[in-house]
Amino acid sequence: MSDATATNADTDVDPAALAALKHVGLVGGLSETKVSCAALGDRLDASTQTASRRLQTLESAGYVERDVVSDGQWVRVTDAGEAALRAEYADYRRLFESDVEISLRGSVTGGMGEGRHYITLPGYAEQFRERLGYDPFPGTLNVDLTEESVRRRSEMAGIDAVPIDAWEGEDRTYGAATCYGVTLVAGDERYEEVHAIVPDRTHHDDDQLELIAPDRLRDALDLDDDDQVEVRVEPTSRADGPDGEAREGDADGNDVGETEVA
């Protein structure tokens, strides 16, 4: 089994640049819009030079694309930029709404046949049993997300989730993952004890969501390839936590670190 082909790079920018990104979005929406640094500076209560620097920071981080012209610049918020804004939005939802739930949609699909291998590795299997409270069926049910749901999945970042730690095998290191509690809905049927597992390292792009559960979901919900499903993501905590220990998840699988503040 080969190692990761893609890792989710940490492209975070500082809060000031993120504020500039929000203003760019508010002025012109997420599609291409003409921005002048002087006007952006006014909105940010900063100088024209500062506004210009913030746009450069956003461009370097891959959050905007720019085309500088004589009287300003055309700026477009990229998918990564939109994901960063959605992650912020998810934080505010968490702050002000009591029952945050995100609904993602997609269709059942076959994958690369590697899910079974990873799920049954002892270093992961022990953590699933302890932290999720069950032995998963060996494999991952792959869901091919709709375009809208690919964009929305970054909102999962604000939802409490169960961390699965990296571990050392005999010949290599296995990466960490994050498990989000979900309910899987297919037609009139639903299955509650499911987790969306987001590995830090994966061969899949973010249009694929992998689900694990105690049972084979294709049997439990009578699913075939291309069947439409809804994945309702809800806050969840570790089965073995003292009183519901969890960490704030990261839909991109980036390391989110400790949640405690000294």
Ligand SMILES: Cc1cc2nc3c(=O)[nH]c(=O)nc-3n(C[C@H](O)[C@H](O)[C@H](O)COP(=O)(O)O)c2cc1C
């Ligand atoms: C718990 C878990 C850990 C994983 N760790 C790694 C890893 O360390 N390196 C890697 O290349 N892929 C890792 N993967 C991802 C697999 O390479 C692959 O993206 C995916 O699980 C394949 O699923 P599929 O067979 O359903 O398509 C991991 C997957 C899971 C479920």
Ligand SMILES: Nc1ccn([C@@H]2O[C@H](COP(=O)(O)OP(=O)(O)O)[C@@H](O)[C@H]2O)c(=O)n1
């Ligand atoms: N809880 C689960 C996990 C996997 N599966 C299915 O079990 C098979 C093995 O999973 P896998 O991840 O190794 O295979 P692929 O997803 O790569 O096809 C696939 O057909 C999955 O769709 C399931 O129905 N329910």
Ligand SMILES: [Mg+2]
């Ligand atoms: Mg799979």
